[in-house]
Amino acid sequence: MSSLILHHFDLSPFAEKVRLIFGLKQLAWASVEIPLVMPKPGLTALTGGYRKTPVLQIGADVYCDTRLIATEIERRFPQRTLFPDGNQGLTLALTAWSDSAFFNPGAGLSMGLNKRGLPEAILNDRKAFFNFMDFDTLEAQIPQLATQLRAHADLVEQQLADGRRFLLGDTPGFADVSAYFPVWMARGNVPIAGTLFAGFKHLAAWESRMQAVGHGTRSELSVEEAHAIARAQAPEPGLGVDSSDPYGLVLGEKVTVAADDYGKDPVLGTLVTLNIREVVIRREDPAAGIVHVHFPRIGYRVDRTS
Numbered sequence: 001m002s003s004l005i006l007h008h009f010d011l012s013p014f015a016e017k018v019r020l021i022f023g024l025k026q027l028a029w030a031s032v033e034i035p036l037v038m039p040k041p042g043l044t045a046l047t048g049g050y051r052k053t054p055v056l057q058i059g060a061d062v063y064c065d066t067r068l069i070a071t072e073i074e075r076r077f078p079q080r081t082l083f084p085d086g087n088q089g090l091t092l093a094l095t096a097w098s099d100s101a102f103f104n105p106g107a108g109l110s111m112g113l114n115k116r117g118l119p120e121a122i123l124n125d126r127k128a129f130f131n132f133m134d135f136d137t138l139e140a141q142i143p144q145l146a147t148q149l150r151a152h153a154d155l156v157e158q159q160l161a162d163g164r165r166f167l168l169g170d171t172p173g174f175a176d177v178s179a180y181f182p183v184w185m186a187r188g189n190v191p192i193a194g195t196l197f198a199g200f201k202h203l204a205a206w207e208s209r210m211q212a213v214g215h216g217t218r219s220e221l222s223v224e225e226a227h228a229i230a231r232a233q234a235p236e237p238g239l240g241v242d243s244s245d246p247y248g249l250v251l252g253e254k255v256t257v258a259a260d261d262y263g264k265d266p267v268l269g270t271l272v273t274l275n276i277r278e279v280v281i282r283r284e285d286p287a288a289g290i291v292h293v294h295f296p297r298i299g300y301r302v303d304r305t306s
């Protein structure tokens with residue numbers, strides 16, 4: 001059985017990023033389906049409260065956020081690199097564009113155009129979750145959201161206009177994955193996407209190439225089996241606390257870690273790693289045992305609890 005366990009649901013755009021990374025690297029992985037809305041007790045037993053989708057589990061290590069999930073998979077499985085042209089920093093910086101400027105208008109359109117058909121539970125959950133959307137005025141914002149989505153998709157069209165196969169050359173990588181998932185989400189959830197993207201021939205051909213990347217080799221796992229796997233293993237040793245870190249924290253301090261944008265549920269634990277790229281806390285859960293929960297530094301805050 002694969003050591004890579006992805007906690008996700010099939011409709012999740014951010015999870016599609018990770019599924020495509022599995023495809024690019026031709027990896028085998030196990031899928032644990034999580035609920036679309038809170039509560040998500042099986043997931044939060046592992047994360048300590050982080051509820052966003054997806055989460056990657058490897059043994060008793062739990063990785064939150066696709067930015068960190070991507071670099072962790074690259075570290076453990078360097079073959080078929082996510083950075084084939086070598087532009088790692090620039091490619092990772094691109095997520096600041098793809099994950100908000102490009103993704104958010106599509107998410108707004110998906111909510112605004114489907115509002116009446118969405119189950120009440122999903123609507124109420126996402127109203128509380130997506131703090132960057134004003135649900136009451138979404139319908140009036142549709143022209144502006146459509147303009148933004150189309151203008152960002154046009155950036156991809158421009159990048160591909162010289163006939164290259166992928167964004168940075170002949171080989172697909174994380175830059176493609178990042179730029180692709182908002183398009184994937186829009187095609188699936190935004191009824192006017194076909195019209196908005198109608199003139200983008202290069203984009204459409206690249207989408208077909210991205211679909212062909214696939215998702216690697218998927219198997220199914222129950223959340224109870226995933227917990228048993230976490231309980232049976234020790235987490236990877238922590239890497240210690242960087243004494244030059246501006247927070248001035250020390251190893252073993254009790255801290256909370258939380259996203260600084262939306263879905264800010266704090267996770268409480270004991271600090272085992274703090275460096276420029278990653279913060280890791282140790283926590284114990286009755287179902288999952290002792291786990292190390294990993295977050296990227298970019299986009300997350302760490303707070304002392306005492």
Ligand SMILES: N[C@@H](CCC(=O)N[C@@H](CS)C(=O)NCC(=O)O)C(=O)O
Binds near residue numbers: 263
């Ligand atoms: N920065 C996060 C964003 C993840 C995110 O916003 N995921 C969406 C779904 S694709 C989500 O969590 N929605 C609410 C939920 O699934 O409960 C990441 O890169 O993983």
